[in-house]
Amino acid sequence: MARLALLSVSNKTGLIDLARRLVEEFDFEIISSGGTAQTLKDAGLPVTKVADYTGSPEILGGRVKTLHPRIHGGILARRDMPQDMTDLENNQIRPLDLVVVNLYPFEATIAKEGVTLAEAIEQIDIGGPAMLRAASKNFAHLTVLCDPAQYGEYLEELRQHGGETSLAFRQKCALKGFLHTSSYDQAIASYLSEQSASESTLPSQFMLAGQQLQSLRYGENPHQSAAWYQTGTTPSGWAAATKLQGKELSYNNLVDLEAARRIIAEFTDTPAATIIKHTNPCGTALGNTILEAYQKALNADPVSAFGGIVALNHPIDSATATELTKTFLECVVAPGCEEDAKEILAAKSKVRVLILPDLSSGPKDTVKVLAGGFLVQASDDIVANTSKWQVVTERQPTPTELEELLFAWKVCKHVKSNAIVVSSDRTTLGVGAGQMNRVGSVKIALEQAQEKAKGAFLASDGFFPFDDSVKTAAAAGITAIVQPGGSLRDQDSIQAANELGLVMVFTGVRHFLH
Missing domain, CATH: 3.40.50.1380 (Methylglyoxal synthase-like domain)
Known part of the structure; x- marks a missing residue:
């Protein structure tokens, strides 16, 4: 039969x-x-x-x-x-x-x-x-x-x-x-x-499944095996990106690309560029054109930008492509790329160039594995609203100063805690990331900014427990500070800011990133 x-x-x-x-x-x-x-x-x-x-x-x-x-x-x-x-x-x-x-x-x-x-x-x-x-x-x-x-x-x-x-x-x-x-x-x-489920609660059972999209050469280090998984049957996020050229993506490339995407998603209309190293921005800027934004981001820290990951929120044009080829970069991602720009980028065939039309959509939850289980939290996707900020100093910010503080605050949100960002002209001048104390991050950011710190702006992802950071910032020439507030000693920082003639704004929102 x-x-x-x-x-x-x-x-x-x-x-x-x-x-x-x-x-x-x-x-x-x-x-x-x-x-x-x-x-x-x-x-x-x-x-x-x-x-x-x-x-x-x-x-x-x-x-x-x-x-x-x-x-x-x-x-x-x-x-x-x-x-x-x-x-x-x-x-x-x-x-x-x-x-x-x-x-x-x-x-x-x-x-x-x-x-x-x-x-x-x-x-x-x-x-x-x-x-x-x-x-x-x-x-x-x-x-x-x-x-x-x-x-x-x-x-x-x-x-x-x-x-x-x-x-x-x-x-x-x-x-x-x-x-x-x-x-x-x-x-x-x-x-x-x-x-x-309500928006404020997570389910009693959390399940995560994925289909292996690609086996990676290794993880963070050569002795660690790694693979890239896609969630769902319909490709989304990086699984939906188109790679125009370059070598295979590595584990570290993907981690840095996601960090770049999170920053660039903060800026939707004005041309913006960010350059990432080890998940932290070494340069982020806004410009009148995408070329200007990239040049400003690059000039913010050209030494650290070497071998970096670049994200742009506007399509790559020929002028920007030409500038991108002048520096060694690992990856470039943008929502589009003009045909003549593709030909220019092809001269650097090893650079990974990706097109991801929707750079703003990210995961609703973040997951971290630990021994015996994992942690789940809602993504930190709260949108900054300056109308809810509180000016706590005698000196009031001008509309232009408030916009600069908003820029610094948006970038600071994506820097590893303790995080400090110094900016001016919608460009990062100094970034202090991942230090064990906040004043250490302040000093790193100010040292990087050097003389450009005079008249610049400073954002902190967490409150100042003491007034030492405010005094250090003022001594370097910082003119305005944005921070969450909420310390038992907030009044000390406010008093110092008033005595030194600074603007200080409290957001009421903290953005720790561990």
């Missing part, structure tokens, strides 16, 4: 070719349901509908098709157990040798704008996961395929093993089947959690 295959797929890529090879080359009979059966019939291939095979019609608008003992008995029967084979014979059930199933596009559905809960619910597959799990469980006796990318390897297995598959291959396919159903369930659970 010919072997039996069950084909029931949502993604019909490669389906007809697989079915034709099964029938013509390996003498399979095929049973199928719904749209899959119609696709095979239209291609002129012999196929038996599941309803005809089981003797039970599809019911509930197609919700129940394959949930039947003749299907699951044929999948789960153990060929080496006489009782199982007797049960099949007594119930006129044929054992299945191949199950090819992939699931309703739930994640693609919920990614659509305006999709309703009812529409999403209808894309929750029931029969598919049941068959996948059953076939994966019984890999000792049959093969399960859930991805069109497996079809070619499966056919080659049959050719190499006289029409059979090896146990190792079947076990590998079973693992993929369980990973597929696990990821599918995770997507559903996450979606329903989002529908029921």
Whole structure:
């Protein structure tokens, strides 16, 4: 008797070719349901509908098709157990040798704008996961395929093993089947959690799943293995970026690119550029053109910019491309790139150039792994609102000064704590990052700014517990300070600012970044 295959797929890529090879080359009979059966019939291939095979019609608008003992008995029967084979014979059930199933596009559905809960619910597959799990469980006796990318390897297995598959291959396919159903369930659970959870709470169970997008040469260091995973079935974020040229992205490239994206997302309209080293900005600036913004960012710290990661919020034009080629850079990302600019950048073929049209969309939550578990928090995506800031000094800021303070504050948000940013003319002049005390960060930022600190502005991600940082800043020529406020000794800092003629503004919001 010919072997039996069950084909029931949502993604019909490669389906007809697989079915034709099964029938013509390996003498399979095929049973199928719904749209899959119609696709095979239209291609002129012999196929038996599941309803005809089981003797039970599809019911509930197609919700129940394959949930039947003749299907699951044929999948789960153990060929080496006489009782199982007797049960099949007594119930006129044929054992299945191949199950090819992939699931309703739930994640693609919920990614659509305006999709309703009812529409999403209808894309929750029931029969598919049941068959996948059953076939994966019984890999000792049959093969399960859930991805069109497996079809070619499966056919080659049959050719190499006289029409059979090896146990190792079947076990590998079973693992993929369980990973597929696990990821599918995770997507559903996450979606329903989002529908029921309030904005201020996280779900009692947090699940994270991903499909390996790329194996990386190594992690932060050569002795650490690493891989890049995509969440969801629809590429988004960096998985949706187009690489125009350059070497493969590394682990550290991707980490720095995300840090660059977070900063550049703060600036939507005015041309902006940032240059990242080790996740911290060594130069960030706004300009009248994207060329001017990049030149200002580069001149802020040209030594640190060597080997940096550049992010631009406007498309790369030819003039900017020419400037980019003058410095050794690891990566450049922008929302677009003009054709003549591509030709100019090609002269530096090793530089990774990426196009990511939507640089503003980031993850809703951040996850950090620790021993025995992980931490989850909502992303720090609060939008700065100067109307809610409090001027606490006698001297009031002008509108221009307030805009400069806002620029420094936006950049400071993305610098490792303790963070200090000194700026002027919408350009960073000095950045103090990750120091063990705040006054240390102040000194680093001011030393970097040097004489340019005179008349400049200073932002701090956390409050000043003492007035020493205010006095140090004033001595260097700083004219205005923005900080969260909230220290028990705020009055000391306010008094010092008043005595020294500084503007000081409290935001009421802290931006620690550990």
